[in-house]
Amino acid sequence: MAHTKNDILTILGVSIKPGERKEANFDVANLHTSTPVNVPVIIERxxxxxxxxxxTAGIHGDEVNGVEIVRQLIAKGINKPKCGTIICIPVINVFGFINLKREFPDGRDLNRVFPGSKDGSLASRVAYKLVHEIIPHVEYIIDFHTGGSGRFNAPQLRYSKGNRIPxxxxxxxxxxxxxYSKNLSKSFRTICYKLGKPLLLFEGGKSFHIDDVITNSGVNGSKRILHHLGMLSSKFKVSAPKNNCVFINESKWIRANYSGMFKASITIGVQVTKGDILGNITDPYGKFNYFVKAQNNGYIINVNESPIVYQGDALFRITTNIKT
Known part of the structure; x- marks a missing residue:
């Protein structure tokens, strides 16, 4: 679905003609100090x-790697389209970003309050404004996230199975x-699905962290999408993916059988076989050493990088049902 006429696009009260670049301000509320908070929405036509x-990035304020991906798209000029329009919102939850907190100051997770409410909580108002003033104008969405709680995600896309366009x-x-992941209730992904807006959710890395491999995966993937849509400037080269994409139908967590000091010994994204040693749990006194082993064949798509774990903590996420 492409626009066939050179109409004026109006977003957040800002009118953008074909060939123009403008910034709109996604303002919802001031800080408690009365300081205005500007969330730039960068529009290139x-x-x-x-x-x-x-x-989009920064739905969770502590997921800085996603913010870095969108920043690079802007800084390198990838967001200047050969045709059509590219809109970038590097930090949606700027309140959380300021404090490096996942949630909003009201304690709510923005990704669990969509479609929001005009007169609801702060997070709910942001969700409402995004859904009513940005989403109606767009045709494709790529939303960048990272893993949380010290757990490092391999670069991956998430959407519900049977969703043909994504x-x-x-x-x-x-x-x-x-x-393949079910649409979560009241998430950004779910509301976009209900509105018929194809969304790719990218996960990679972990909170409070910027990783070059994850960033490059996000930027290169974005370039491929834009190239596919005929929008990428000819000055940018598009590289082919290094490996075929692995489609994951099911996966499970390998959990800690003991509490202690933990260290992974495998690299994220590798394929392992049942019985392979993935890491070990030790005590501080040198008396105990427990090896964590793969319980089945599969790919390791998430690794807990916390040095201290407790019994029952998730250590590794391993695929159990894939197709290539």
Whole structure:
């Protein structure tokens, strides 16, 4: 679905003509000090009509790697389309980003309050404004996230199974893994699905951390999507994915049988066989050493990087049912 006429696009009260670049301000509330909070929405339009693509990050304020991906898209000029329009919102939850907190100051997770409410909580108001003033204008969305609680995610895309358009786009994006995941109630992904807006959710890395491999995966995948849509400037090269994408139907957590000091001994994203040693748990006194082993064949798509774990903590996420 592409726009066929050179119409004026109006977002958050800002009018953008074909060929123009403008910033709109996604303002909802001031800080408690009365200081205004500006959340820039960066809009780049080509003179040629085409699709409208939205790149978002920072729904969770502590997921800085996603913010870095969108920042690079802007800094490198990848967001200047050959046709159509590219909208970038690098930090949606700027309140959480300021404090490096996942939630909003009201304690709510923005990704669990969609579609929001005009007169609800702060997080709910942000969700409402995003759904009513940004989403109606766009045709494709790529939303960047990272793992939490010290758990490092391999670069992966997530969407519900049987969703044909994201499935086709995922193959173009070329992340190493696609994890079929049910739409979560009141999430951004779910509301976009209900509104008929194809969304790719990218997960990679962990909170409070910027990782070059994850960043490159997100940036390169975004370039492939834009190239596929005919929007990427010819000055940018598009690299083919290093490996075929692995589609994950099911996965499970390998959990700690003991509390102690933990160290993984395998690399994220590797394929392992049942019985392979993945890491070990020790005590501080040198008396105990327990080896964590793979319980089945599969790929390791998430690793707990916390040095201290307790019995029952999730250590590794391993695939149990895949297709390539």
């Amino acid at each position: 080509s003179k040629k009509p085409g699709p409208i693509v939205l790149f 499935n086709d786009l995922a193959k173009v994006f070329g992340a190493p893994f696609v994890l």
